[in-house]
Amino acid sequence: TQLLEQSPQFLSIQEGENLTVYCNSSSVFSSLQWYRQEPxxxxxxxxxxxxxxxxxxLKRLTFQFGDARKDSSLHITAAQPGDTGLYLCARGSSASKIIFGSGTRLSIRP
Amino acid sequence: EPEVTQTPSHQVTQMGQEVILRCVPISNHLYFYWYRQILGQKVEFLVSFYNNEISEKSEIFDDQFSVERPDGSNFTLKIRSTKLEDSAMYFCASSYFIDSNQPQHFGDGTRLSIL
Known part of the structure; x- marks a missing residue:
């Protein structure tokens, strides 16, 4: 099974700080997507x-795909309370199916 | 911007009852999907649908589940005899192309609670 591991699972930081979350796998992907899910x-x-x-x-968000196409990162600069949410990485498993990672739940404290 | 709409937003059903979850995909999209998310867990693929046929389904999508596009706008997920473990958020999605690089647009989900 080609799992997507995301880290950290939870992250709570102060407004204005920078953060990076990661998405890793042992498999090579043709592409990778990042989603945000709000409650x-x-x-x-x-x-x-x-x-x-x-x-x-994407504004204060910087997404990077690893050279080997096995991992990706999302960096947020000067985080704001509006950035709070669940960040999911995902990949196409077949022409029709998306496989999601377990997500990083981000909380930005004012 | 066009969006995928789902109804109802919350459905409470007794175990063993049938439930139908409804979705209106984006109007010019051709491919339709159902996913579910059990509380605190990953979003999981259930089924994809194109040209009035199931394209792909997961092992979760057993004989208790069925999908239908009864008219030109609705896409439904039916669970015949619900179980407690069917309690989850169910998301409908649609896309114009079928390609692992193409975005799927998600609705806001139906929260299904089985009592």
């Missing part, structure tokens, strides 16, 4: 990374 809502796609070493920025 009572479905996952919302943030970004898809496709090329090894690729870096994508």
């Amino acid at each position: 009572g809502e479905g996952p919302v796609l943030l970004v898809t990374v496709v090329t090894g070493g690729e870096v994508k920025k």
